[in-house]
Structure formats: structure tokens, C-alpha cells
Amino acid sequence: MPLIVLPALEAELEPLYNVWFAAFKDQAVVSVLFPEGADRKVQIQYIKEGWGQVGHPIKCVDTDTGDIVGMAIWEIFWRPGEENGWERPDRIPWLSGEDWDRAKGVILPMWHMREKLFGKRKHVYLGSMAVHPDHRRRGAGRLLAQWGIDIAEQLKLPSYLEATFEGLPLYDSVGFKRLSHEKVVLPEEVTGHPGDVEVPLMIKMPSAAKGLDFETWAKRGYPETYET
Ligand SMILES: CC(C)(COP(=O)(O)OP(=O)(O)OC[C@H]1O[C@@H](n2cnc3c(N)ncnc32)[C@H](O)[C@@H]1OP(=O)(O)O)[C@@H](O)C(=O)NCCC(=O)NCCS
Numbered sequence: 520m521p522l523i524v525l526p527a528l529e530a531e532l533e534p535l536y537n538v539w540f541a542a543f544k545d546q547a548v549v550s551v552l553f554p555e556g557a558d559r560k561v562q563i564q565y566i567k568e569g570w571g572q573v574g575h576p577i578k579c580v581d582t583d584t585g586d587i588v589g590m591a592i593w594e595i596f597w598r599p600g601e602e603n604g605w606e607r608p609d610r611i612p613w614l615s616g617e618d619w620d621r622a623k624g625v626i627l628p629m630w631h632m633r634e635k636l637f638g639k640r641k642h643v644y645l646g647s648m649a650v651h652p653d654h655r656r657r658g659a660g661r662l663l664a665q666w667g668i669d670i671a672e673q674l675k676l677p678s679y680l681e682a683t684f685e686g687l688p689l690y691d692s693v694g695f696k697r698l699s700h701e702k703v704v705l706p707e708e709v710t711g712h713p714g715d716v717e718v719p720l721m722i723k724m725p726s727a728a729k730g731l732d733f734e735t736w737a738k739r740g741y742p743e744t745y746e747t
Pocket of ligand 1: 542589656661690692
């Protein structure tokens with residue numbers, strides 16, 4: 520039976536994050552961003568405050584069972600300049616002390632790169648994407664990705680994301696391209712993986728750009744419009 524994508528409701532925060540935790544359970548990022556002992560109330564409050572501002576949480580529902588099988592959070596920066604709602608955060612509110620020291624090695628390089636590539640410029644950003652392990656390869660990820668891509672198309676704006684290695688084939692399949700002129704490399708002390716890890720930074724340009732790639736657009740001085 521069909522899977523559908525709908526806006527998630529604030530009351531669904533719990534099932535949404537259950538899917539996220541189930542999807543990411545084997546990935547190091549969980550213990551970095553949500554270590555044992557981190558203040559759950561502060562996390563929930565923070566997520567609620569951002570709900571529907573620039574961040575749009577969406578859910579993928581199995582219409583046979585009514586279960587939420589996947590989730591994503593798309594951030595839509597459609598206003599230009601100072602008004603666009605993007606602010607580089609300086610910390611994660613529920614992390615402090617050693618927990619923050621560990622997390623900032625992972626998170627700060629990505630925040631700085633977002634600011635460099637887009638910052639106050641109009642764009643669409645995929646902040647989070649997770650499909651429950653029991654429901655993989657049914658097309659939920661593709662539907663959740665397409666939701667934001669369609670909005671970026673309407674706005675004639677690029678979409679940006681930092682991929683996990685597990686997410687790469689999905690993003691490739693829906694037309695994202697990996698950036699090569701800018702890199703975020705995380706050292707092994709930060710990730711716990713042997714050797715340096717390059718985070719795949721991916722952008723999908725709108726069809727209005729008629730094949731212009733992001734690097735060329737950046738070299739042109741980041742013109743306001745992507746229409747060529
Ligand atoms: C990445 C993830 C969201 C994919 O979700 P999904 O619902 O299984 O993806 P879909 O079924 O929509 O796959 C769409 C296409 O992506 C590609 N794809 C997805 N998962 C793949 C895999 N494990 N191996 C190879 N290709 C894959 C395929 O081209 C697939 O099309 P096909 O099934 O017709 O061949 C899911 O694996 C997940 O939650 N992983 C853990 C969390 C994570 O890393 N999230 C990404 C954060 S950036």
C-alpha cells in the first residue's frame with residue numbers, strides 16, 4: 520500500500536524521534552549529539568521552539584498501518600538577506616562540558632561550511648532524514664527527499680545537505696551532486712573512525728539553473744538568482 524508524506528504534528532515529536540534513533544542507532548553521531556545524561560527536556564523544548572519556523576518536520580506514513588516509517592526536517596530559507604532566518608548557532612543547548620567539547624569538533628566545521636556556502640542567501644536545507652530499518656528500500660527516503668526538492672524547484676533555489684555514507688546512494692538517485700571544491704574533513708579523534716573522514720557535502724541545483732553547477736555559480740560571486 521502507498522506510503523505518503525505529510526507535515527508532522529508537534530504531538531508526533533516522540534514517534535518521529537523514535538524513528539530517528541532507530542535509524543541512526545549504529546552511527547557514532549548518536550552518542551555525540553545525544554549522549555547519555557544529556558537533558559532530554561531541553562532537547563524537546565529546543566525542537567519545539569524551532570518547529571515550523573524555518574524547520575519543517577515531515578513524516579512518511581504507511582497507509583496500511585498508520586505507522587510513521589520515516590521522517591525528515593527540511594529548512595526553507597526563502598526570504599533574502601538578514602530576514603532569512605539562518606543564524607549560525609554557537610552551541611547545542613542540551614550539551615555542556617565534555618559533551619559539548621566532543622560534539623563541537625563534529626558540528627562546528629559543518630555550521631561554518633553552511634555559513635560559507637549559503638548563510639543569509641536563499642536556499643533549502645535538509646537537516647535530518649531517517650527511515651526505520653524495518654521499512655528500508657520501500658521508497659520512503661526518496662519521497663521525503665522529493666518533498667523538499669519540489670519546494671526548492673518552486674522557489675528556483677538549490678538544496679543542500681551533509682550526507683552520511685548510508686544516505687549517499689539515495690541522494691545520488693534524486694540528483695544531488697557532491698561538492699568537490701569545498702570540503703569538511705573530520706579527524707579520527709572526533710569521529711572515532713580510523714583515519715580522516717570527509718563529510719559528503721551535496722547540492723542539487725534547481726532546473727532553472729539549466730545545468731549551471733554550484734561551483735561556477737559561486738565563482739560568479741553568488742548572484743541572487745539561479746535562473747540562467
Ligand atoms: C538513507 C535512508 C534514509 C534511505 O531510506 P530508504 O527509504 O531505504 O531509501 P529508498 O527506499 O527511498 O531508496 C531510494 C533509492 O536510493 C538508493 N538507495 C537507498 N538505500 C540504498 C542502499 N542501502 N544501498 C544502495 N542504494 C540505496 C537506491 O537507488 C534506491 O532506489 P531503489 O530501491 O529503487 O534501488 C535510510 O537508509 C536511513 O535512514 N539510513 C540511516 C540514517 C541516515 O544515514 N540518514 C541520512 C542522513 S543524511
